[in-house]
Structure formats: structure tokens, C-alpha cells
Amino acid sequence: xxxxxxxxxxxxxxxxxxxxxxxxxxxxxxxxxxxxxxxxxxxxxxxxxxxxxxxxxxxxxxxxxxxxxxxxxxxxxxxxxxxxxxxxxxxxxxxxxxxxxxxxxxxxxxxxxxxxxxxxxxxxxxxxxxxxxxxxxxxxxxxxxxxxxxxxxxxxxxxxxxxxxxxxxxxxxxxxxxxxxxxxxxxxxxxxxxxxxxxxxxxxxxxxxxxxxxxxxxxxxxxxxxxxxxxxxxxxxxxxxxxxxxxxxxxxxxxxxxxxxxxxxxxxxxxxxxxxxxxxxxxxxxxxxxxxxxxxxxxxxxxxxxxxxxxxxxxxxxxxxxxxxxxxxxxxxxxxxxxxxxxxxxxxxxxxxxxxxxxxxxxxxxxxxxxxxxxxxxxxxxxxxxxxxxxxxxxxxxxxxxxxxxxxxxxxxxxxxxxxxxxxxxxxxxxxxxxxxxxxxxxxxxxxxxxxxxxxxxxxxxxxxxxxxxxxxxxxxxxxxxxxxxxxxxxxxxxxxxxxxxxxxxxxxxxxxxxxxxxxxxxxxxxxxxxxxxxxxxxxxxxxxxxxxxxxxxxxxxxxxxxxxxxxxxxxxxxxxxxxxxxxxxxxxxxxxxxxxxxx
Numbered sequence: 282x283x284x285x286x287x288x289x290x291x292x293x294x295x296x297x298x299x300x301x302x303x304x305x306x307x308x309x310x311x312x313x314x315x316x317x318x319x320x321x322x323x324x325x326x327x328x329x330x331x332x333x334x335x336x337x338x339x340x341x342x343x344x345x346x347x348x349x350x351x352x353x354x355x356x357x358x359x360x361x362x363x364x365x366x367x368x369x370x371x372x373x374x375x376x377x378x379x380x381x382x383x384x385x386x387x388x389x390x391x392x393x394x395x396x397x398x399x400x401x402x403x404x405x406x407x408x409x410x411x412x413x414x415x416x417x418x419x420x421x422x423x424x425x426x427x428x429x430x431x432x433x434x435x436x437x438x439x440x441x442x443x444x445x446x447x448x449x450x451x452x453x454x455x456x457x458x459x460x461x462x463x464x465x466x467x468x469x470x471x472x473x474x475x476x477x478x479x480x481x482x483x484x485x486x487x488x489x490x491x492x493x494x495x496x497x498x499x500x501x502x503x504x505x506x507x508x509x510x511x512x513x514x515x516x517x518x519x520x521x522x523x524x525x526x527x528x529x530x531x532x533x534x535x536x537x538x539x540x541x542x543x544x545x546x547x548x549x550x551x552x553x554x555x556x557x558x559x560x561x562x563x564x565x566x567x568x569x570x571x572x573x574x575x576x577x578x579x580x581x582x583x584x585x586x587x588x589x590x591x592x593x594x595x596x597x598x599x600x601x602x603x604x605x606x607x608x609x610x611x612x613x614x615x616x617x618x619x620x621x622x623x624x625x626x627x628x629x630x631x632x633x634x635x636x637x638x639x640x641x642x643x644x645x646x647x648x649x650x651x652x653x654x655x656x657x658x659x660x661x662x663x664x665x666x667x668x669x670x671x672x673x674x675x676x677x678x679x680x681x682x683x684x685x686x687x688x689x690x691x692x693x694x695x696x697x698x699x700x701x702x703x704x705x706x707x708x709x710x711x712x713x714x715x716x717x718x719x720x721x722x723x724x725x726x727x728x729x730x731x732x733x734x735x736x737x738x739x740x741x742x743x744x745x746x747x748x749x750x751x752x753x754x755x756x757x758x759x760x761x762x763x764x765x766x767x768x769x770x771x772x773x774x775x776x777x778x779x780x781x782x783x784x785x786x787x788x789x790x791x792x793x794x795x796x797x798x799x800x801x802x803x804x805x806x807x808x809x810x811x812x813x814x815x816x817x818x819x820x821x822x823x824x825x826x827x828x829x830x831x832x833x834x835x836x837x838x839x840x841x842x843x844x845x846x847x848x849x850x851x852x853x854x855x856x857x858x859x860x861x862x863x864x865x866x867x868x869x870x871x872x873x874x875x876x877x878x879x880x881x
Contacts, residue, residue, distance in 0.1 A: 301477065307327075322379065324380075332371045357414070393454070396451060398448065414430065671864070684875045688734070694729070731743050740761050766781050798847065804852070845877045
């Protein structure tokens, strides 16, 4: 069918406060003015000012029935508002004027004066009101606009004990040496002076002549014959009538009748946009009418067993992917997950969802992703990695110390070094000048890194040519060593001919060791032994990294080892794979190690 009949009901508790409207009304000019010297002048200008306010709790309940046709909802219902609150107002009527006080025969004397009355009053209350409404709620694609009609049913109000009010009268002659006379008095709350619309939507006013606004009039007293006397301008009844349309009008109710509304924004999903355009076209044509060829084809596919089986397969896969998200939440620490934990998730989901032939955890850069086979092979995006777990790749000038490192930003490569690198690239790779220039660049790169480390650690600049030996124990204060000898046998077991490694820079701390190896070989292609190496020789950096971590772990058992690689660029994919394998192998041996690649 094209239509659905439904019922709705909702209830809400709302705290609200309102100030206003502020109104100036009952502006009057009164008195006597004459050119006759025997008549004493007396002119007064008065106006009333009112500012009302309200605060309270509103309980809104509503219900009704609706009819939905082609995604258009037509709702009809009733709402009830119950309010408990306090209402109050400030009302003042100042008067300023000029009067003559002496007898004309004695010589007139005039004075300016100001007088008036002001009062502040408040009243706790309970109120009950209701309304009927009809509403049309259209979807985003519809040309029919949303519309709501509301008919207030009136309201009842019950004042509560606790009324408060104070009044003040003032009379003062301008220029007088006496202080203004102020008299305080008790004031009672006057509902006629409270102008805030509590229910927002008032019942329609009664019709009749007594409710119509009247124009201002002009009065003549006749005290001086042939002379126009009395008040001029606007008399009583002029200006803005209390309760008139100085208020911007009823605001939109906080709780909308009929409950939630349809989304008015066009969807970003292309399929949803196409469906909406199709429904719009059908609505403008008066209904679906004859089904299109595509509709017939879709209906046949729904009945096809093969299509049904594919749909069930997709639903099982989606359920499995949802299970991955659910299982990951059990392991998340500050929104991140370790690889071993991700592998546990993959194993459990595969066991409980046989639709998967395999689920393999793969490196997604900043996340551990799930490569799954449920014909065809696909990849499920996972949660962000625990940055202390895998190899970190950071820019050298990153201010925050990465991972477990205590050393933050280092300066990038100097302009002098960049010029030498450009010059080296312009030469043939096997040229002797190019080989010599690469050695010079490497040494300069090492020196720049050492000076930067010394500056960060507040230590004196090291001397690269002086090779230090590692102390037996970690120091209390940081130490920066240049190319220290690290024996593979470890503490006190090394012999004269035993193999060793010399990392470029080593920082010794109380409970950790940070190595800084400087390299221009971001691809790990230079073989162990250099130009005289055999064809079967492994890459030098692979041997250097593995040997140094192993040696330091033997030298300082239980210490955390942070192996930093400083390069001018990011590593190649092959280099990344080796670093991950070496990190995993070192941790399997029980070494607490972190590998960080700093580039730039």
C-alpha cells in the first residue's frame, strides 16, 4: 500500500526563562499653556515603562494520530502544557514637567520637576494550557513545504503563596538644594502589568468594541476663553497598547507537536538521492503506475535463488565485520590496540563466523587492518595502532617525543648539507668524486645529529672522533656517547676478537638506552663490507640494527632500548618490513625495545 496510519505520543520536561517584552506605553502630555499673562503655565510629560520576566519548568505532553502517504506525514493531535514558575515585572511611570508657582501679580516663578511611581513585584504560580494542531511533515525531496496549524484552547492560572512586591515614589525639583523625596511602599502583584506570554501561543482574543484599540484624543479645559488650552499630542490610549505586538510573536515550541521530524537535508549517498528523485517523480505523476523495466528486473532477481543466496552471504559477512568491531572494544586502551590483540580478535571472529575462509591481520599504516577471504578477498579497516607497539615513522621536527623516547624535536638537515646532497646526485653513482662526497655528507650528517642531541640534553657538544666504551651500569644523569663499542657477548664476557657494533650516537639514561643511527641508505641496499663485499652479503643496516639491539640487551638486561634511525627520507617498503620483523624477533627474546624512524 501507499499509506500507513500511525499513533504517536511523547512527553518532555523543559526548563525555560524569558525576559520581555519591554514596552513604553500610555504616553501623555497634560497641563496648561497660554499666552494670557494672567494664566499660570503647567506642562507635564508622562509615560509608562514595563519589563516583564518569567522562569519555570514546563511539562509538555502530546499525542495524536497520523497518516503517512508517499513518505509525507499528516499528523493531528492535542498537546497539554503544565507550568510551575515565577513571574514578575518592573513597572514605572515617570513624569517630567514645568510649572509656575507664584501669583502673576507678584511676578511669575517657574521650576522644572520630576516625579513618578515605580514598583517591582513577583508571583509564584501554576498554569495549565492546551492546544490542538495539524501538521504536514514532508521529506527532503518533496516540493510540498512543511506546515503546521495550531489552535490554542486557552489556559488556567493559579497563583501560589509567596507573593513579593515593593513600590517607590519620588518627587524632586530640578536645581533644588534639597535631596529627592523617596517614599517606599508595599506593592501587590498586578496580573494586568505582567506582559510575557508564558504559553507562547495564546487563545484568540474576544471580539467586540471594547477590545479595539482607540486613537488618542485632545482635551481642552476652557479655563482661558479664546485660548487653546489642555494637553496636546497623544493622550490616554495612545502609544503602544499593553500586550500589543511589540513582542516579536510566538516562538517555535521547544517540543514540536507530533514528535521527531523527517530529515530535510539531501543525503550524500548517491543511491539514496536516486531513490528520493524517483519518489518525487512518482508523486508528481500521481503514483507509481506501470512498473519500469528495471522494477521488473529487480523483482525477478529477488525471486532468483542465486540472488537470494548472495544476499544471505553478504549479510553473514556484514555480521562478521560487526563482530570484529565489537571484539576490538574489549582490548582498546585509549582508543588503540596491539597487534597480538588484533590477532586474537581475528581468530575468535573466524571461529564464530564460518563464512570467513581466513582473517589475517595486516599493517594499515596507522591501524591494524583485517584482510579477510569470504570470496572475494577484502580488507576490513581496524582500530588505530598502539603507537608504543610497532615501528614509528615521524618527522624529525615533531615536538612531541614519539613512543617511549624522551627526545622530541630535532632540527632538519641544514641547507649546507642539502647543497652537498644535490651535488652528489648530479655525479655518476660509481664516480670516485661521488663516493668521496657521500662519505663527507655522511660524516657531516652524523655531526649535525650529535650537536642537536647535545643541545636537547643540555650537554657539551661531543667529539665524533673520540670513541667511548659503554659503562658497566646505566648512569644517574644522562650521558651522550659517540660510537661506543657494543659487544655481542654482553657485560664482562667480551673477548678481544669478538664481534661488536658501534652505533653513531648513544644516550644513556637511568632505565633506558636511546640509540641514534644516522643513515642516507633509506632502502637498506648498501651491503655489509661496502665496496669489497661479496654478492651474498646482507645489507649493512640490517646487520647493524639487529646486532646493536642484541648487544645492548645483553649489556643492560631489563633496560628499555629505543633505537632511533635518523634519515633524510622515509624508508622503502622493504626496509619497513625488515624493521617490523626485527622488532618482533627482539621482543620474542624478551627485549623491551622500540624502533623509531625520524625523517626530514
